[in-house]
Amino acid sequence: MTMLHRPESLDEACMLLAELDDAQVYGGGTAIEILRRQGILFTEDLVDVSRIPELRAVETGPDGVRAGAMVPVRRMETDPAIRRAVPLAARTYGHVANPRVRNTATVGGNVAHGDYRLDPPTALLVLDATIEARSVRGPRSLAVREFFTGFQETALEHDEVITAITVPAQPTDAVGRFVKMSSLSANDWPSASAAALLTTEDGRRTLHLGLGALAPVPVHLSLDVSGMPTERAVSEAMAAAEPLMDPIPDVRGSSDYKRRLGLVAVREAATDVCEERTHA
């Protein structure tokens, strides 16, 4: 029998997660409900964190965005202050499923889901976001770049709850782009995706890439493209990304097909950020 626990404070939620044998945090439920229906998930104790007010808070400022774990994905896409501070992340959140699912899916549940095909992590990797988590042992911070540890696996402990995600402000002169390649329908899971961000610091130009659906985990890489014309920067980016691709074949395409789409996604995303830069 399913038991839905509905704590009203973080302390209470952490206690429940520590005491119950095999409890699972319930965020928006959009992933959990499907897994339950498919008979993949049997957990009886669900800890619904929707009644904890602090998990819905959003703070935006010159440093970036801090979004509580229960903030809907759709708010990340539409909130004007978030769009200004981290435009690449906002745009990428807007690619998750459809507006209806985005209304219910949450920022915390999205990363905790740990799926290698998720869109938002590609941008969060590039922007070097941080995940804040809590347990009875106290709070801790995890870099998104160290969060995805294996196929459907994250660095989160079983009794930990994500409380917020912090995304550092995108530098105002940094150009970002997210490209998603889907083979079944426009708002389906991708066969391949790439987020790109071009930053300039002390005359050094760095191209950051986040890859989705192209390996058992979302992948991050950065390369120095200082002084390179677009064509060279793009071919170096494709050459650096290709060895990191190890796509899982499924109904959305074979491994080869996804790798080829992955290279197209990298080429498009990298070209666009480089071109905007050179035109600026």
Add this chain to the structure above:
Amino acid sequence: MSRISLVVDGNRYVAEITDSALLLDVLREQAGATGVREGCGVGACGACTVLVDGVSVSSCLALAERYDGARITTASGLPADDEVVESFVECGATQCGYCIPGFVMMAHELLTENPEPDKEDVVRHLDGNICRCGTYAEIRRAVLAAAEKRRAR
């Protein structure tokens, strides 16, 4: 088991539910809201769309208990002269009709957020809904017509 109360299309219902009961089943079986339909059951088709405080939700992925006290609008609760429904009829957007309540509710959300959508906005907001009869062109036209009708009233 627990007891929740829902306001569905303006009427209050009290329902006895298990912790795993889905909003979709409670609405259909306990509130008689049969305009809410099950298609895919996994958030991908939109047939089960309802508005909770004006926001679209796939009721097939929603645990009923979390909606205790919520105000829910389904297509059956719309007034007879609803601009969206009228436009769907006038544009011939309905074939078998199974998907239509979901499209109508998504259109309502869109028009509340953006009273003057263009074709692209309509597609972007509704493209998570599936019509097996394929009346997409008529549905697009109906939503744009509803926006105009609303502005004129």
